[in-house]
Amino acid sequence: MFDFAWSELALIGVVALVVIGPKDLPVAIKAVTGAIKKARRMAGEFQTHVDEMVREADLGEVRDTVNQLRNLDLKNEIRKAVDADGSISSALADDPFKAAAPLPEQSVAETPAHDFTPPPEPEWPAPQAPDPAALAVPAFIPPEVASPPVPPAFIPPGAKRA
Numbered sequence: 001m002f003d004f005a006w007s008e009l010a011l012i013g014v015v016a017l018v019v020i021g022p023k024d025l026p027v028a029i030k031a032v033t034g035a036i037k038k039a040r041r042m043a044g045e046f047q048t049h050v051d052e053m054v055r056e057a058d059l060g061e062v063r064d065t066v067n068q069l070r071n072l073d074l075k076n077e078i079r080k081a082v083d084a085d086g087s088i089s090s091a092l093a094d095d096p097f098k099a100a101a102p103l104p105e106q107s108v109a110e111t112p113a114h115d116f117t118p119p120p121e122p123e124w125p126a127p128q129a130p131d132p133a134a135l136a137v138p139a140f141i142p143p144e145v146a147s148p149p150v151p152p153a154f155i156p157p158g159a160k161r162a
Contacts, residue, residue: 004012020028083089 016028017025079089
């Protein structure tokens with residue numbers, strides 16, 4: 001249970017000898033061993049009582065519950081809860097393409113001819129390279145171009161205007 005090395009046990013013995021004294025050390029050792037024996041005996045009795053309670057308890061009900069859980073068909077239980085009347089599963093089982101009536105076929109001779117001529121395509125100008133001067137961006141915005149800041153629509157109370 002406890003992992004004590006011989007050096008640690010020797011250190012505990014020396015400290016006990018100094019603190020308790022050589023006269024009372026045998027009495028203290030007997031008291032400690034008696035307490036350990038009593039604790040082991042109480043733990044054994046407790047384990048025995050727990051074992052008896054488990055044996056005396058009616059475990060038939062627990063066994064039946066465990067067997068019901070083992071035999072539970074979760075898929076069918078969910079299916080019953082979601083689709084009790086079976087309408088969803090029957091709707092999903094039917095093939096919607098087979099259920100539709102086939103369209104009547106028309107021959108090429110029966111199809112009416114249309115007088116449709118597409119409009120002429122517009123002539124677009126040829127793409128040109130952009131002007132490099134138009135793409136140049138100034139490093140800063142000049143003050144005469146920049147507009148003054150617009151105050152907010154609502155000025156909170158206590159705010160000071162500059």
